[in-house]
Amino acid sequence: MESVDFLLFGLAILIFSGWCFSVFLHFLSIIYGKWLLHRSHPDVVFEDLPGISILKPLVGIDPNLFENLESFFKMKYPNFELLFCIQDEMDASRMIVQSLIDKYPKVDAKMFLGGRNVGINPKINNMAIGYEAAKHDLILISDSGIKMDEDTLVDMAVYMTPNVGLVHQMPYTCTRKGLASTYEKVYFGTQHAKMYLSANVLGINCAVGMSCLMRKPILEEAGGLHEFGQYLAEDFFIAQAFLDRGWRTKVCSRVAQQNSGSYSIPHLHQRLCRWMKLRTAMVPGTSMFWEPISLCINLGLLNAWAVSFLFDISPLSYLLVHILIWFLLDYTMLTVLEKGSIPFSKVDYLVCWCLNEISYPLLMLQSHWDPIITWRGRNFKLKWGGLVEELYVKQTV
Known part of the structure; x- marks a missing residue:
């Protein structure tokens, strides 16, 4: 029993450390973005x-x-x-x-x-x-x-x-009309911006x-x-x-x-799935292990158990606080990219932020389930290391 408790303690420490590192990356990307972007x-x-x-x-x-x-x-x-x-x-x-x-x-x-x-x-x-x-x-x-x-x-x-x-x-988007444009801005201005800016600070290839x-x-x-x-x-x-x-x-x-x-939102989801499949083939450790647990909901659920085990904190209370912190940090990151206030309402931001946080884990599962990439009307099969072969559709007369 003591050995089981020791293993659970070690796992809880590991998860909590991962949460601390993710929050550190959030602050790092915000500070670096504030220092780097929009210079003259x-x-x-x-x-x-x-x-x-x-x-x-x-x-x-x-x-x-x-x-x-x-x-x-x-x-x-x-x-x-x-x-x-x-x-x-x-x-x-x-x-x-x-x-x-x-x-x-x-x-x-x-x-x-x-x-x-x-x-x-x-x-x-x-x-x-x-x-x-x-x-x-x-x-x-x-x-x-x-x-x-x-x-x-x-x-x-x-x-x-x-x-x-x-x-x-760093990829971002122009301001256009409609919910799909707002959704793109929220994705590229929060989750993607955090990854892109922090990776560049740490010297990771993400060009x-x-x-x-x-x-x-x-x-x-x-x-x-x-x-x-x-x-x-x-x-x-x-x-x-x-x-x-x-x-x-x-x-x-x-x-x-x-x-x-x-x-459109489906078009963005197709792009994200394609990028996920490519990352899985090129850097499988990052794509298959770190990326899934670095997402807000996934990490929040894991760490809710960890803090309840380590500090006897209510998992539900912790999860709500965690989501609020993540939400505010993402909002701050978005204002850094916009160099001021966001060009849409806070309600639109909330809707698109929730949509992104809910849909992204599902897109990851979809990308692992179907390894075929469709790009510019052609189908490709990925190989480990990033190499690909084109798949040709047999035609019958």
């Missing part, structure tokens, strides 16, 4: 900024594509080029790009059609020709759904110091490729962009290649403003 750079000498080649992979259009692409033509930066990589000659995005090139003739912009098959990753294939044509040593890969402020390139270039090989933006500036010569040392066509999560492996060669990666002070015109 008034002392930057424009003439000293390096040239940047911006790769924009495009497939299809959405209602906000013109607005998003135009924000890059309006960038205040002394030397950059826009390289639009369009998968198919008949793609409707080609007309939008051409109209912007005609509207801004002074901007160095080119279109590349068709791509090249260098691997299994459609995005890498799409960018292959544009990457080879890039004339600058700094490459920015930027997804079509990203909208940029006019000073964002300056901000990213400032963080590209001599010992830094890759600068990335996201939706907006990522990197040194082309170092990428060439790693085999060039086509080398990463064998992975779906090419951003993780590109960042790891820089780290393995002794280069640092940094997150800059401007967030990546996702501004897709087509958005």
Whole structure:
């Protein structure tokens, strides 16, 4: 009996320590976000900024594509080029790009059609020709759904110091209409922001490729962009290649403003499931063990038992206090990203926060149950280590 009590005591200490660490990460991400985000750079000498080649992979259009692409033509930066990589000659995005090139003739912009098959990753294939044509040593890969402020390139270039090989933006979202937009903001501004910022403080590779500036010569040392066509999560492996060669990666002070015109809660859930499946294949320990118990409800239930065992505290009372603390810390994190008050009501925040906390554990179970990834209309089967193979549907006549 004493041995059982000792084991339970050890388990309770372990769970309580995990709770303390999670709360520490919350405070760490808030403090770091307050220190890092929304900085200005008034002392930057424009003439000293390096040239940047911006790769924009495009497939299809959405209602906000013109607005998003135009924000890059309006960038205040002394030397950059826009390289639009369009998968198919008949793609409707080609007309939008051409109209912007005609509207801004002074901007160095080119279109590349068709791509090249260098691997299994459609995005890498799409960018292959544009990457080879890039004339600058700094490459920015930027997804079509990203909208940029006019000073964002300056901000990213400032963080590209001599010992830094890759600068990335923390994913966030623009303010749009509807509950789905609010839900996206709550997810990316709370749970995801805490993970992203604290991981960067601790030196953990979590670079996201939706907006990522990197040194082309170092990428060439790693085999060039086509080398990463064998992975779906090419951003993780590109960042790891820089780290393995002794280069640092940094997150800059401007967030990546996702501004897709087509958005919904089911669509976000599909994205989250896809990312979970990729993390399970690449970093299974984090995805399968730490991530599930770091969630508010899961950790709260576990620690409710732990504190009742250790300190004789009512589990229900503790759980309510735990949820309140988590809720307030998440709200504070969101205001840090917004640099002030949130752009929706506190009731909307409460509804979306609860929806995220309830649905996320279910999405994790779904991601483990079905390992197949559907992306851009194609199906892929993941292998351990992040490698993938495409699944082809047999057609009968």
